[in-house]
Amino acid sequence: MTSRTVTLLDVARTAGVSKSTASDALQGSGRVAEATRDRVRAVAEELGYRPNSAARRLRRSSTGAIGLHLPQTATRLDYYMNLAFGAVARAQEEGFDMVLLAPEGAAGGPVASRVDGLLVIDPEVGDRAVPGLLDAGVPVVTGERYLGPTAAPTGAVICDNAASLTALLDHVTERGARRPAVLAPAGTSAWATALRATAASWGRERGVDVALRTVPFAATPGEAEETTLDLLRTDPAVDAVICAPDGAAPGVLRTAAALGRPVGPGAPPAATTHSRKAPTLLLVASCVDGTATRSAEPPVTAVDLRPAAYGRACAELLCDILAGRTPPDTVRRHAWALETRASTTAGPA
Template structure:
């Protein structure tokens, strides 16, 4: 049986230094003391460490820029704009520019000659540009997993969307809701799939159906107002509406008011994505803060680390979220 290959982490543990120090010592880069460099190289030789040639190729940087691909509907959503600003800020700290790739031409042209790496955010199986981006010949980090077939990304930063929706459903249940509904996004992203699967699983666990209704991925407040009106008119027993799309929850507030429902009383309303629209609504809307600027920074940081040899290909990092409770889910007995 072939023994497992020795990794950078194995060398780091044996030498008593960090993985990034091992990488710098073996590549002759970074500010590593000569004695440390010699010790790391001796340990690597003793353990039989062999650098991965594919990984070495990924670390070659030449253009001074990385590309950023966002979903086609992202340009009017606060979430993606904040994410993009975070990514740009982190890349600039490494001396890299960020090139925003136009959706129509994202997969065309010799990308490998124009950028050192790519950030692909919320990749959808139905986005025809994504396979070409993943096969562009440069490292690719995705924000959320890509559910399509190969090629696969070099790395990913993921958020536990199942846990965030579970927390939101648990919260409205604790506040008295017994018949929740989810206005779920259309599309083939990992986020959309996670929300649907979690709603079904949570409903089964609590022996209560979560009514799932499909709305556009980038639904407007008007779209959500119409969807909420149809939902509550068809089934007045619904006592909580969870709205997935960014910035659209105020539409659910308007529909509830028109139908005479007391938001925060006999009807709880919450959002799967936080933003200015939720915080400034009347009443303010409970939401999951996905911390998009920090998420953008995390995606750019992983790509920079892969390019610099500080992280290995196939690295997956996890991003945190925060549940912000507000008066829209105060509950009937508050």
């Protein structure tokens, strides 16, 4: 027996409605009672109905594309590449192509004529393209909140970045750190702003003096190494360094090795004839997990932001809004996970 494609007419007949009512119910348009809309959608799911995306675009004068705007530093960060792949995969499941927008020169008017909606990831107040994108006349979903004064996005997917840094600070102090330091990102994104504010507030609330140093949003391992070297020479009491930028933590490890600071919570080596006391241990962690933290020696404890899943969640919210399945102004939360490794944990994590 050969299977055939389920059509809209099949859905309509099974649900006991007209073809036009079934179409309106599935698209979220027209004057369709909520109970009827729910019944038609349930039938469509049961039958495995998949709308013809090309025909749907023609009926709606749709472009069949979604625009993706990433920070200018995205091309060299593992996090954003994984996020983009996740967003592309989810959009394609809905029949949309993904258009990567140039970091510079993106303007609302021209963009709106080429896409049905926009994903704007980690929007910064200083990014001149963002206000035009938010005012482009098409639905816009941001990955993280936009802190600028312009129009709000149609929807957003956010992480609790304050909670993730709090978890890291709590973790290193539970492992014995008494003078933690945070290499926090510069910039005006919600992520960077939250990390800087949390480092300060966590210290005030617990009576702990957190050494806060600001590094570039997309700091390289070399920049992290230079900052950490200056930090530990200036303040040798620092016994834990939390490095925020994606992929930069190996620079902290190199500094520790250069200064003879063993990394991890194990027992320190005995003092040598050239020193009066054993070197102080150093715990190392990162606010962003990735290949650099997992493959480091020792592997680095990090917050797994699940970027591919995050990209999927952003694209899914936009597709839901475009299809009328979700109302505008929806904010969804994305979960993160703390991955503890040898840089802060003795033995198996």
